[in-house]
Amino acid sequence: MTLLQLFLSFVQIGLFSVGGGYAAIPLIQEQTVALHGWLTADEFMNLAIIAEMTPGPIAVNGATFVGLKVAGLPGALAATLGCILPSLVIVSLLSLLYRRCREMPLLQGVLGALRPAVVALIASAGLNMLLQLAWGGRMPASPGDIRFAATGLFVAAFCALRKLKWSPVLVMALCGAAGLCLGLLGLA
Amino acid sequence: MKESRAAFRGRLWQLFFGMLSISAVTFGGGFVIVTLMKRKFVDEKHWITEQEMLDMTALAQSSPGAIAVNAAILVGWKVAGLAGMLVAVLGTILPPMAILAAISLGYQAFAGNRYVSLALRGMQSGVAAVILDVSLSLGQHVMKDGQKTHLFIMAAAFIATFFLRVNVIWIILCAAAAGIALTLRRKGDWTA
Structure with a gap:
């Protein structure tokens, strides 16, 4: 039952993540954290870290990580198969059709409208992460709940990416080192 | 010109190991992997041909699912049919699966470790920044259009x-649906 549930969840992730990479993040968050509770909000962030730091598509990384945790190796296989199955069917069909209809105004129109929606979904997933790490949830109970170390580190990382154009992997590695130092000094 | 079985099998292996080696070292998502596939x-x-690769890239980007997997499907079909598609996809997903499996095993063992969890906590700030930075750049594109x-x-x-x-x-x-409606309406205006 769990295997089927994993498979179906990742079919939805594969089917509805349009636009590559980060588009899968809001879907994985919804399926694995909000709907099925396979991961906590904290574990989901760690999955995002691992996916960002290792090669391979985020959806495939997520399928292996969640599948293994929930149902071992069969779980990982079921989830991975689920997440690539929509691609196998749709892209194979498109590759046959493509020669006949190179100009696809309807497809272009659909993609044009999907892109801004996907941007909003990714932004929302990122904001949810920020709220989670800044005060552990949706709304701060009081100003005292704000975690200054984590929030400050976020601001520094954001500036390094935006202004200094450092690579994400470098920024994340530095954040890890900073987290370790702050923690050992008893500041986080 | 019929290809011998051995030559076909050789091509399948090259396709498999080509995708395997590209996928194992590609950080940074779909676009990077497409560039490496073009080179290979x-x-x-x-x-x-170059033009075919451009078409495939556009198609891989606009289809649902991971760009790397989509591109592997298209290249696989083109190079060696159904068998080519299957080995190309396998080559693409095996490295991330193996790496994630190794990390997951480590994760269960080390997540409780004080130093690891401190470093992970720091990296959570980093990954939130990465995702918000990406969405801000994408959002600016939409605004600019x-x-x-x-x-x-x-x-x-x-x-x-x-x-x-609301459910994603x-x-x-x-x-x-909005995209379909907009496209059809624009077409209506144009013909009217």
């Missing part, structure tokens, strides 16, 4: 997901 299969092996309907879709989708917690899949479906 267009420039080096001449199995695909300046299409009012697209700005409206972006705002509506954000309110629906962040504040109203519904938002995708509504945006797709």
Whole structure:
């Protein structure tokens, strides 16, 4: 039952993540954290870290990580198969059709409208992460709940990416080192 | 010109190991991997023309699912049919699966470790920054294009997901429907 549930969840992730990479993040968050509770909000962030730091598509990384945790190796296989199955069917069909209809105004129109929606979904997933790490949830109970170390580190990382154009992997590695130092000094 | 079985099998192996080696070292998502695939299969092996690779990239980007997997499917079909598609996809997903499996084993063992969890906590700030940085850049693109309907879709989708917690899949479906309606209406205007 769990295997089927994993498979179906990742079919939805594969089917509805349009636009590559980060588009899968809001879907994985919804399926694995909000709907099925396979991961906590904290574990989901760690999955995002691992996916960002290792090669391979985020959806495939997520399928292996969640599948293994929930149902071992069969779980990982079921989830991975689920997440690539929509691609196998749709892209194979498109590759046959493509020669006949190179100009696809309807497809272009659909993609044009999907892109801004996907941007909003990714932004929302990122904001949810920020709220989670800044005060552990949706709304701060009081100003005292704000975690200054984590929030400050976020601001520094954001500036390094935006202004200094450092690579994400470098920024994340530095954040890890900073987290370790702050923690050992008893500041986080 | 019929290819011998051995030559065909050789090509399948090359396709498999080509995708395996590309996928194992590609950090940074779909676009990077497509560039490396072009270098390998267009420039080096001449199995695909430059124009075909461009078409495949556009198609891989606009189809659902991971860009790397989509591109592998297209290149695989083109180079060696169904068998080519299967080995190309296998080559693409095996490295991330193996790496994630190794990390997951380590994760169960080390997540409780004080130092590891401190470093992970720091990296959580980093990954939130990466995701918000990416979405800000993408959002600026949408703004720059300046299409009012697209700005409206972006705002509506954000309110629906962040504040109203509407299911992500519904938002995708509504945006797709809006795209269809807009395209058909534009066509109507044009013919009228």
